[in-house]
Every structure is written in structure tokens, then in C-alpha cells.
Amino acid sequence: MSDLAVEIKALIIESLNLEDLTPADIDTDAPLFVDGLGLDSIDALELGVALQKRYGLSLSAESEETRKHFGSVASLAAFVAANRSK
Amino acid sequence: MSTTPTSTLRFCLRQWSAWAPGLETREAWSGWDGTLPHGDASPKVDAMPAMLRRRADRLGKMTLETLYAPDIAYHGQPLIHASRHGEATRTVPLLQALARDGAVSPQAFSMAVHNATAGLFTIATRTHAPVTAIAAGPETALAGLLEACSQLADGAASVLLCFSDEPLPALYQPYADTAEAPFALTLDLVAGDDFTLGTGAACTEDATPLSLLHFLLGGETALPLSIRGGWQIVRSAM
Numbered sequence: 001m002s003d004l005a006v007e008i009k010a011l012i013i014e015s016l017n018l019e020d021l022t023p024a025d026i027d028t029d030a031p032l033f034v035d036g037l038g039l040d041s042i043d044a045l046e047l048g049v050a051l052q053k054r055y056g057l058s059l060s061a062e063s064e065e066t067r068k069h070f071g072s073v074a075s076l077a078a079f080v081a082a083n084r085s086k
Numbered sequence: 087m088s089t090t091p092t093s094t095l096r097f098c099l100r101q102w103s104a105w106a107p108g109l110e111t112r113e114a115w116s117g118w119d120g121t122l123p124h125g126d127a128s129p130k131v132d133a134m135p136a137m138l139r140r141r142a143d144r145l146g147k148m149t150l151e152t153l154y155a156p157d158i159a160y161h162g163q164p165l166i167h168a169s170r171h172g173e174a175t176r177t178v179p180l181l182q183a184l185a186r187d188g189a190v191s192p193q194a195f196s197m198a199v200h201n202a203t204a205g206l207f208t209i210a211t212r213t214h215a216p217v218t219a220i221a222a223g224p225e226t227a228l229a230g231l232l233e234a235c236s237q238l239a240d241g242a243a244s245v246l247l248c249f250s251d252e253p254l255p256a257l258y259q260p261y262a263d264t265a266e267a268p269f270a271l272t273l274d275l276v277a278g279d280d281f282t283l284g285t286g287a288a289c290t291e292d293a294t295p296l297s298l299l300h301f302l303l304g305g306e307t308a309l310p311l312s313i314r315g316g317w318q319i320v321r322s323a324m
Contacts, residue, residue, distance in 0.1 A: 016193070017140035038137055045192035 005077045012073075015050035016043050028073045036072075044070060051076070056085035095235035098278030099302055100244065103155030104271035105129050105148050112157065120300045122267040138210045141193065143176050145169070146203040148270035149250040153207050158274055162213040163244045164237055167204040168220040168230030168295070170251050171258075171266065173197065178255040204248070224263065224292040228311045231298070231319065234275050235283055244276040249295030264294075271299050280322055283311075287318035 009023035012032070016039065030036035033044065047070070048059050057080065059066050069079040104115050107125030128144045129151035142150055149167065153160060177198050184190050196202065201219035208217060222229035227249065234247040250270035254262050281302075289310035293301075301309040301319065311317040 019140060020136055042193055042196050049189060049192060 002077060004081060005073050008073055008076050008080065011050055011054060012037075012047060015046055026073060028077075030072060032070060032072060032076075051080065054086075055080050055083075057083050094279075095232065095239060095283035096279045096281060097235055097238055097275040098280040099273060100276045101157045101159075101274040102272065102299070102302065103152040103157050104269065104299060105151045105155075106267065106269040109269075115299075116303065118300070118303075120297070122265070122296065123269055124267060126268075134210050138206055141197055141206055142203060143173065143197070144268075145173055145175065145250055145252045145270075146197070146206065148252070148268065149203045149248060150207060152250075152270045152272040153246070153248060155272065158246065158272055160211060160213075160246065162211070162215050163246055163274075164216045164218070164242055165204050165208070165246045165248065166218045166220065166230055166233050166237070167201065167248045167250070168222070168226050168233075169200070169249065170221055170223060170226040171254055172200045172221060173202070174258060175252065175255050178257055203250075225312050225314065227293045227295045227298045228317050230295070231283060231311070234273075238275065238277045242277075244274060246272055247275055248272040249298075251295070267296065269296055271295060273299075273302070282320050282322065284318060284320060285316050287311075287316045289313050289316050289318070 005028050006023050009026045012018065012026065013021050013023065026037060033039045045061070048061065051057050052059060069075055103112070106123035107127035109115055109118060109123050110129070128147050131139050131142065131147050131150045131154065133154035134150055139150070152158070176194055180190050180194050180198055200221060201217055204217040204219060208215060218233055220226065220229050220233060230247050230249055234245050237245050248270065251266050252268040253266050287308070287310050289312055291310070292313055293309055293311045298309065298319070306321070308318050308320045311319055
């Protein structure tokens with residue numbers, strides 16, 4: 001598992017108050033929303049803000065692309081690696 | 087022939103639950119002398135699914151702990167949540183973040199509205215019951231009781247009346263007219279005439295939710311509720 005994936009898992013846990021989880025509990029390839037981890041639309045917004053702040057990304061809340069990037073930790077890590085400005 | 091609407095505001099107390107730091111069990115409350123609770127402790131709210139519980143801050147957790155109390159055995163009755171200051175400890179940092187960064191936490195923002203905690207409870211319990219959220223300054227205890235009695239008079243078989251508050255953030259404390267204690271309490275009220283609301287009493291101060299609880303658990307015959315209007319609550323002779 002890449003360091004970036006672990007870092008993103010820690011960011012998810014911290015920003016979404018997932019008090020009972022550790023990075024090891026989050027499956028890198030499993031869906032983050034609804035199924036899998038079970039996050040909801042407010043979590044998506046919160047995570048978007050946290051990612052923008054941490055990595056200097058620019059995200060469009062409406063785009064279909066963004067939806068794909070938020071599919072799993074693996075897809076988020078790939079997106080962050082390709083687009084980060086810090 | 088038209089019927090005269092009943093204007094009597096009355097209720098019976100079927101059950102209650104309460105939580106405050108140092109007063110975390112029913113037994114502790116039964117021996118409570120009315121001294122204001124204090125401290126930073128927060129309940130766990132084990133009864134709520136963790137994915138929803140994580141949204142609640144301390145005020146919400148105290149509130150939810152009393153709503154989930156086994157004695158309340160919630161079964162979908164209308165819910166009234168009355169809180170004088172609500173989530174002030176959440177809204178102050180939120181406003182400060184907005185002023186500083188121009189952005190706020192969507193999660194904190196979603197929980198900053200006055201009916202958010204009651205809404206979270208209805209999501210978790212999958213109920214479609216009406217929720218009423220009230221903030222009425224120093225008359226919050228009276229306003230909650232008036233709403234509850236009005237719903238009972240309007241035909242509800244029972245209502246849950248929940249009160250909760252906590253000390254204000256330091257920024258607001260210079261403007262407070264009274265020290266606020268951390269607490270939550272839930273009253274399961276049903277139609278009946280053990281207690282009656284009325285006006286005409288000479289009141290020198292507004293009753294707080296905690297003084298209301300102390301009265302309900304005690305044996306006094308009446309509790310003055312508000313300076314304005316002279317509202318009081320009277321216990322029927324047994």
C-alpha cells in the first residue's frame with residue numbers, strides 16, 4: 001500500500017470523525033460512499049474541503065470526473081498524486 | 087352546535103431521563119439537591135450507530151443520551167427540543183473559520199442548525215415524527231412546556247420534551263445574563279391532569295429547565311415559570 005494511500009486514509013478518519021477506525025480498517029479498493037465505508041454526501045463535501053486544503057487540489061463538486069476520483073482510496077490517491085500542488 | 091375549544095394546558099409525566107457531568111444515572115438525579123452541574127464530561131451514546139453518532143458534539147451527545155435512555159423507550163412520538171443557546175460551541179468556531187479562511191466545514195455547518203440533533207435522532211430511529219426546535223431566551227423552559235401542552239391539547243397522545251444546554255463559548259460569556267450549566271433532560275409527557283399550566287402568579291425569575299426537573303421530581307405544589315405573564319405550573323392534589 002502506498003504511503004499516499006495511508007495518508008489519505010488518515011485524513012479521511014480525522015476529517016470525518018471516524019473515531020473507531022484505523023487506516024488498516026479501510027480497504028484501499030473498496031467504495032467509500034454508500035457501500036463499503038458507508039460515507040454520505042456531507043462526508044463527500046467535508047473530504048473535498050480537507051483534500052483541497054491539504055494538497056492544494058481544485059475540485060468541481062458537480063463533475064462526473066470528481067465522482068470517479070472519490071470512488072475509492074486508490075482512485076483518490078492516483079488523483080492526488082497527479083494533481084497536487086502541495 | 088359548536089364545541090368550546092379546551093384552553094387547559096396540562097399533562098402527566100410518564101417517564102424522564104437526564105444526563106449531566108456527575109449526574110449520569112437516574113439514582114444520582116433522584117438524590118440531586120438542585121445544585122447546578124458542572125464539568126467537561128460527555129456521554130458515549132453507545133445506543134446510536136457510530137456513523138451517525140460521530141456527527142454529534144458534546145451538547146448533541148448529552149441530548150441523544152437522554153433520548154436513547156432505556157426509560158424513555160422511544161416509540162415515534164412527536165419530539166420537541168428546546169435549547170436556549172443550541173450549538174453555540176460549534177457555531178462560534180465555524181464563524182471564526184469563515185472570517186479567517188472564507189470556508190467552513192460542511193459537516194459542522196450541517197449540524198449547526200437548531201433542529202440538527204433531533205433530526206439526527208429521527209434518522210437513526212427511522213421515525214417520521216414531527217420535530218419542533220425551540221430557543222426562547224430565558225423563557226425556554228416555559229416555551230417548551232407550552233409547545234408540549236399545546237400538542238397534547240391538540241390531540242397528541244404523548245410527546246417527548248427534551249431540554250439541553252451547555253456553558254457558552256468564552257467569546258459570548260460577557261453577554262450572558264446567567265451562568266449556563268451542562269445538562270440534557272427528556273420528559274415523556276402524556277395527556278392527563280397531574281400538572282396544569284396557568285398564568286397569574288407573581289414571578290421574580292424565569293424558571294430554567296433544570297429547575298423544572300427539580301420541581302417535577304420533588305413535592306412542591308407550584309413552580310413559577312416566567313416573569314412575563316406570570317406563568318406557573320401547578321401540581322394537582324393527589
